[in-house]
Amino acid sequence: MPASAPRRARALPLAALVLLLATACSAHGPVPDTDPTAAPPLPSPEDEGDAPAGGGDGQGVPADSGPLPEGPLSGRVVVIDPGHNGGNAEAASRIGEPVPAGPREKSCDTVGAETADGYAEHEFNWELALLVRERLEADGVTVVLTRDDNESVGPCIDERAEMGNEVEADAALSIHADGGPESGRGFHVIAPGEVPGFTDDIVAPSLDLAEDLRRAYLEGSGMPYADYLADEGLDERTDLGGLNMSDVPKVFLEAGNMRNPEDAALLSDAAWRERAADSIAHGLALYLMRG
Ligand SMILES: [Zn+2]
Incomplete structure (x- = not known):
């Protein structure tokens, strides 16, 4: 996959869109219907919770070089974690190594899913992460990616979480796509459940983050709620190392x-x-504008 995504012209500054969105739907109201012109019909599917990932060297990738533009979100730090990696499939022993994942260890990472046509999840995750980074940076956010290409191995799930901890990120998002049943459609957001000694400090803010993301994604992407798991696009899990090892709000x-x-x-x-x-x-x- 390309290491660089095409830049696109922004039709509206993110801040303006945020204001529109915030105005259109009250903070905790029900999720509004998806714009029919923007998205395909919505059924609801979903994805399973993912798997831990990682395996490699994981140096956080700094945002694009050069000064960030001043924006409404200047000074905020977000970690974007594109799940899995293109080299994982050829490194079974390495990504199978147990790493800290909460009360129990889990594998460093997994290979990830793919479509029937062979579009790999790690590629999708990477491409989408670059697009999200571009948008956040335009509004002044400092973005850290947990991997710097789509051809390497790992980093392991615990290392991915640690990157957010190290920079004391305001929010961290791990991007995945599920390998669920063929008949099931849709997306879901996974928030950390209570894991004493691990997630106590992030459960509440992470739920806020999950709800903001769920609403915006449903409205903007047209992807329906998952119809094969989760509850209206929201799931809570206690077995994901990427969440359990995080000390910053993460979904x-x-x-x-x-x-x-x-x-x-x-x-x-x-x-x-x-x-x-x-x-x-x-x-x-x-989420960042909550405070
Ligand atoms: Zn995944």
């Missing part, structure tokens, strides 16, 4: 189900990914 987005033909068509579409990235950036901005 996973399972952006759609790669095994479902309708979802796969969207996930594989570059134009749709632009819209999805817009909505994810909006969701993160809504």
Whole structure:
């Protein structure tokens, strides 16, 4: 996959969109209908919670070089974690090594899902992460990616979480796409459940983050709520190392189900990914503007 995503012209500054979104829907109201012109019909599918990932050397990747533009979110720090990596499939022993993941250890990482046509989840995650980074940076956010290409191995799930801790990120988002049942559609956001000694400090703010992201993604991407798991697009898990090892508010987005033909068509579409990235950036901005 390309290491650089095409830059796109922004139709509206993110801040303006955030304000529109915030105005359109009260903070905790029900999720509004998806714009029919912007998205395909919405059924609801979802994705399973992902798997830990990682394996490699994980130096956080600084945002693009050069000064960030001043924006409404200047000074805020967000970690974007594109799940898995392109080299994982060829490094089974390495990504299978147990790493800290909470009360129990888990594998360093996994290979990830793919569509019937062979579009790999690690590639999707990487491409979408770059688009989200571009949007956040335009509003002044300092963005750290947990991997710097799509050809390496890892980093391991605990290292990915540690990157957010090290920079004391205001929010961290792990981007994935599920490998669920072929008949199931949709997305879900995974928030950390209570794991004493691990997630106590992040459960509440992470739920806020999950709700902001869920609403914005539903509205903006047109991907429906998962219909094969979770509850209206929201799940809570205590077994994900990427969440358990985080000390900063963090959620996973399972952006759609790669095994479902309708979802796969969207996930594989570059134009749709632009819209999805817009909505994810909006969701993160809504959360950051909470305080
Ligand atoms: Zn995944």
